[in-house]
Amino acid sequence: MRSLRNWAVGSGTLALLMAAGGASATDLIVHAGALLDGSGQPARSHVSILIHDDRIVSVQSGFQTPPGAQVIDLSNETVTPGFIDCHVHISARLPSRTNATEDWLTHNDLYRAFQGTVFARRMLQQGFTSARDVGGGDETVAIRDAIKAGQISGPRLWVSLEPLGPTAGHGDPHDGLDSALEHPGWDNGLVDTPEQARLKVREHRRRGADLIKLMPSGGIASTGDNPRQQLMTNEEMRVAVETAHALGLKVAAHIYPAGAIENAVMAGVDSVEHGSFATAQTFALMKAHGTYLVPTLTVYDVFYAAARDHPELLTPGTAPKEMANDQLPKRNLPLAIRSGVKIAYGTDIGEGDHAMEFGLLIANGMAPSDALLTATRNAADLIGASDDIGSIAPGKYADLVAVKGDPLSHPELFEHVDFVMQGGKTYRRDGEPTVAGSE
Numbered sequence: 268m269r270s271l272r273n274w275a276v277g278s279g280t281l282a283l284l285m286a287a288g289g290a291s292a293t294d295l296i297v298h299a300g301a302l303l304d305g306s307g308q309p310a311r312s313h314v315s316i317l318i319h320d321d322r323i324v325s326v327q328s329g330f331q332t333p334p335g336a337q338v339i340d341l342s343n344e345t346v347t348p349g350f351i352d353c354h355v356h357i358s359a360r361l362p363s364r365t366n367a368t369e370d371w372l373t374h375n376d377l378y379r380a381f382q383g384t385v386f387a388r389r390m391l392q393q394g395f396t397s398a399r400d401v402g403g404g405d406e407t408v409a410i411r412d413a414i415k416a417g418q419i420s421g422p423r424l425w426v427s428l429e430p431l432g433p434t435a436g437h438g439d440p441h442d443g444l445d446s447a448l449e450h451p452g453w454d455n456g457l458v459d460t461p462e463q464a465r466l467k468v469r470e471h472r473r474r475g476a477d478l479i480k481l482m483p484s485g486g487i488a489s490t491g492d493n494p495r496q497q498l499m500t501n502e503e504m505r506v507a508v509e510t511a512h513a514l515g516l517k518v519a520a521h522i523y524p525a526g527a528i529e530n531a532v533m534a535g536v537d538s539v540e541h542g543s544f545a546t547a548q549t550f551a552l553m554k555a556h557g558t559y560l561v562p563t564l565t566v567y568d569v570f571y572a573a574a575r576d577h578p579e580l581l582t583p584g585t586a587p588k589e590m591a592n593d594q595l596p597k598r599n600l601p602l603a604i605r606s607g608v609k610i611a612y613g614t615d616i617g618e619g620d621h622a623m624e625f626g627l628l629i630a631n632g633m634a635p636s637d638a639l640l641t642a643t644r645n646a647a648d649l650i651g652a653s654d655d656i657g658s659i660a661p662g663k664y665a666d667l668v669a670v671k672g673d674p675l676s677h678p679e680l681f682e683h684v685d686f687v688m689q690g691g692k693t694y695r696r697d698g699e700p701t702v703a704g705s706e
């Protein structure tokens with residue numbers, strides 16, 4: 268009984284179950300051949316993870332089987348926390364498969380919501396049990412809530428709404444179109460004074476945002492703006508951050524030039540997305556302030572290929588900007604790693620392979636064990652949800668992934684997950700979806 272008594276440590280619920288003579292029929296016990304638990308500790312072999320309802324109760328050495336618990340045999344696999352992608356656009360199609368401007372003008376938010384449900388369930392099948400959507404609209408709030416309610420399958424979502432930025436900036440949907448065109452919602456992110464920044468943050472909160480996205484610099488995939496210019500004022504950024512933080516919302520800044528990044532860091536943003544033109548000085552400042560970098564190498568690979576092979580599919584005038592800038596974040600990654608800045612995993616895609624980023628991070632200088640931490644511990648910390656996700660420990664959601672082999676020696680395994688569990692429910696087993704309609 269000694270080992271059984273250990274199961275009950277820290278769990279009043281389980282203690283009651285033990286008194287009743289064994290684990291509940293609803294309890295699951297995962298036998299993990301190896302465990303990388305998201306803490307940064309080396310792999311442990313032969314570990315049992317006890318799960319009650321949607322949470323982890325205990326993590327024990329050896330293959331234990333409490334009476335009444337249902338065994339999930341992953342004794343030939345490596346178990347890790349479910350992956351977390353901190354930069355997605357869940358409803359977005361891949362640029363190589365659609366004309367961006369045509370798609371924008373020929374589909375509405377309702378269509379994008381249905382499309383997003385397809386990409387969300389594919390993401391979960393790829394092992395991503397949580398994600399942060401940084402730039403959608405009301406459709407992403409609806410997708411988040413439908414997942415939370417169990418109506419559709421997909422990663423747990425934290426969502427911003429439309430990115431906040433100035434007129435004629437990267438987040439201005441009017442840019443590149445006939446200036447006479449108007450649409451309700453196209454001004455939802457436009458901010459040209461500090462007071463407008465304060466109001467938009469509060470409006471986004473009212474519409475259901477979990478975080479705020481800023482676009483302080485010009486962009487690459489947008490017509491007419493310059494990615495090397497800072498377009499929001501320091502005061503606009505400062506007021507947006509102050510208002511968001513007062514509401515308990517984190518702030519992600521999509522930003523490129525070194526000087527603008529440094530200003531955004533001083534304004535208090537929680538993460539720098541992309542950060543393409545950052546210097547050693549920029550990374551040192553981010554490190555000093557605890558600001559995360561989300562490098563999003565995936566989107567640059569995808570857009571670089573689209574600009575080279577199908578420039579006609581991109582927004583008018585943007586292919587040359589993609590060709591000129593898309594290789595920089597990769598080249599800059601070793602500098603970021605050396606600087607010690609905190610890095611979280613992000614792809615910047617909706618449709619497509621969200622596990623690609625693992626390979627890109629590793630190919631550009633990151634240790635495989637650190638790449639896994641960007642998508643687990645660090646991502647959970649950036650989102651502000653470390654109590655619930657990002658590691659395999661008592662009290663956390665039972666969000667688990669397993670691969671057949673050692674992903675630290677064979678990182679390509681991250682792209683071939685064999686098993687996916689979210690909140691104690693198995694969505695993938697033996698490499699196949701287990702829930703009808705979740706493929």
Ligand SMILES: [Zn+2]
Nearest residue numbers: 354401402615
């Ligand atoms: Zn993005």
